[in-house]
Amino acid sequence: MPCGHALSQHVFFATYKCGDPENMAAACEVDGNEFLLQASISLSFLTLHALKYLLYALLSCVVLFIFFLGCVVVYVLSDCRGQSEHVLTFPSVLHYFFFSDSQRTHVEKAKASDDTDTLNERFTIGGKPPVKEMQAEQPSGVESSGGQTEVPTAQPILKASDHVNDGKVHLLLAATGSVATIKIPIIIKALSKHPALSICLILSKSASEFLQGQSHEQPSLKEISTYQNLDGIYHDEDEWRKPWVRGDSILHIELRRWADLMLIAPLSANSLAKISQGMSDNLVTSVVRAWDFSGLIDGARPGVPLPYSQHRPPDELEGLPEQFRQGGKKGILVAPAMNTAMWKHPVTEKQIKVLEDEWGVANGGWFEVLWPVEKQLACGDTGSGAMRNWEDIVSVVEERLRLRDPEAGYVKV
Numbered sequence: 001m002p003c004g005h006a007l008s009q010h011v012f013f014a015t016y017k018c019g020d021p022e023n024m025a026a027a028c029e030v031d032g033n034e035f036l037l038q039a040s041i042s043l044s045f046l047t048l049h050a051l052k053y054l055l056y057a058l059l060s061c062v063v064l065f066i067f068f069l070g071c072v073v074v075y076v077l078s079d080c081r082g083q084s085e086h087v088l089t090f091p092s093v094l095h096y097f098f099f100s101d102s103q104r105t106h107v108e109k110a111k112a113s114d115d116t117d118t119l120n121e122r123f124t125i126g127g128k129p130p131v132k133e134m135q136a137e138q139p140s141g142v143e144s145s146g147g148q149t150e151v152p153t154a155q156p157i158l159k160a161s162d163h164v165n166d167g168k169v170h171l172l173l174a175a176t177g178s179v180a181t182i183k184i185p186i187i188i189k190a191l192s193k194h195p196a197l198s199i200c201l202i203l204s205k206s207a208s209e210f211l212q213g214q215s216h217e218q219p220s221l222k223e224i225s226t227y228q229n230l231d232g233i234y235h236d237e238d239e240w241r242k243p244w245v246r247g248d249s250i251l252h253i254e255l256r257r258w259a260d261l262m263l264i265a266p267l268s269a270n271s272l273a274k275i276s277q278g279m280s281d282n283l284v285t286s287v288v289r290a291w292d293f294s295g296l297i298d299g300a301r302p303g304v305p306l307p308y309s310q311h312r313p314p315d316e317l318e319g320l321p322e323q324f325r326q327g328g329k330k331g332i333l334v335a336p337a338m339n340t341a342m343w344k345h346p347v348t349e350k351q352i353k354v355l356e357d358e359w360g361v362a363n364g365g366w367f368e369v370l371w372p373v374e375k376q377l378a379c380g381d382t383g384s385g386a387m388r389n390w391e392d393i394v395s396v397v398e399e400r401l402r403l404r405d406p407e408a409g410y411v412k413v
C-alpha cells in the first residue's frame with residue numbers, strides 16, 4: 001500500500017478524493033487499480049457503518065416500543081381503578097400521559113362544549129350523575145371565544161317534585177374544605193348497601209380540591225359519580241348554569257325540598273362560621289340558609305318518615321295538612337373537622353353553641369352536631385378537631401333515616 005497507513009486512512013483518502021482520481025493518484029502515488037481496490041474497501045466500510053446505524057435505529061425502535069408498552073400497562077391499571085372511561089387507543093394513551101390534569105380538563109372542555117345533549121343527560125338527576133369535569137366545563141354558560149356567554153340549552157337540573165314518590169329516602173350529602181373530605185367516597189360506599197337510599201352530593205369549591213383522583217383514597221369525581229346510590233354531584237356553578245328566568249327551578253331550593261336529611265361531613269371552620277352567622281354565599285350555605293326549620297314547608301313524602309320531631313302537641317298536629325301531620329321534621333347533621341387550634345379557638349365554641357343550643361334538635365331545632373374527636377391530624381398536630389370517624393357518621397345517618405329499622409315501613413336492605 002503506497003500510503004502505507006492504517007486502513008482507516010485508505011477509507012478516508014479514497015472517499016475524500018474519489019471525485020478526482022488523477023489528483024488522488026498524484027497525491028497518493030497510487031495507480032488506478034489500486035485506487036479501485038481502496039474504493040471498494042471504503043465501500044465495504046461504509047456499508048458496515050450504514051449497518052451499524054441501522055442497528056442503532058432498530059434498538060431505538062425497541063426502546064420506544066417498550067416505553068409504549070409501559071404506558072399501556074399503566075393506563076390499563078388506572079382504568080381498572082375506574083379513573084378512566086377512555087377507549088384504549090394510541091392517541092388516548094398519549095393524551096393521558098402527555099397532558100396534566102388541568103390540561104386534560106381543558107381539552108375535554110373544548111371537546112364537550114359542542115355536546116349539549118350529553119351534558120344535559122349527565123346533569124340530570126336520576127340519569128348519570130354529573131361529574132366535576134363536566135361541571136367545570138359549563139358552569140353558568142359557555143364562555144365563547146369573544147368573551148360572551150352562550151346560553152346552553154340545559155334542561156332543569158333537579159325538580160324535587162319529580163322525586164316525591166320515587167320510593168327512596170333522600171340524603172343530601174355535603175362536603176366543605178377540610179382534609180376529611182377524603183372520607184366522602186368511603187361514606188357513600190358504606191351507604192350504598194341501602195338500595196332504597198338516594199344520595200346527592202354537594203361540594204364546596206375547596207372540598208372539590210380533595211377529590212381530583214390524586215391518590216388511591218382520593219378518587220376523582222368522575223369515578224365517584226359511578227358509585228351506586230349517588231344520583232347527582234353539584235357545585236356552586238350549577239346554580240348559575242343558565243341565566244335564570246321565571247319558571248326555572250332554583251337549585252338550592254330544589255335540593256332542600258328533595259332532601260329528607262342533610263349531612264355536612266366535613267364541616268370546615270369557614271363554613272361553620274358562615275352557617276352560624278346566616279351567610280349563604282355558595283351552594284352548601286344557600287341550602288342550609290333556606291332550610292325548612294319549622295317543618296311546615298316541605299312536609300313528609302308518602303311512606304318516608306322524617307328524621308326529627310316537630311315537638312308539637314298532638315292537637316296542633318291534627319289541624320295541619322296531611323304531609324305535616326306525622327310531626328316529623330327534616331334536619332341538618334354536621335361533622336366539623338379542623339385543625340386543633342381552629343377547633344379550640346374561642347369563636348368556634350360560640351358558633352357550635354348557635355348550632356347545638358339555639359338551633360339544635362335537642363331543643364326543638366333542626367341541627368345536630370357530631371362532635372369531632374381527638375387524634376393525630378393530617379397536618380401532623382395531635383389534638384381535638386378531627387372529624388368523627390366515618391363509621392359513626394354512617395351509623396347516625398342510618399339511624400336518623402331509619403335505614404336499619406324494619407318497622408319503618410319503607411324498602412330497606
Ligand SMILES: Cc1cc2nc3c(=O)[nH]c(=O)nc-3n(C[C@H](O)[C@H](O)[C@H](O)COP(=O)(O)O)c2cc1C
Nearest residue numbers: 176177178179204206207268269270271337338339
Ligand atoms: C390542604 C388543606 C387542608 C385544609 N384542611 C382544613 C380542615 O381540615 N378544616 C378546615 O376548617 N379548613 C381546612 N382548610 C382550609 C379551608 O379549605 C379554607 O378555609 C376554605 O376557605 C374553606 O372553604 P369552604 O368552607 O367553603 O369549603 C384546609 C386548606 C388546605 C389548603
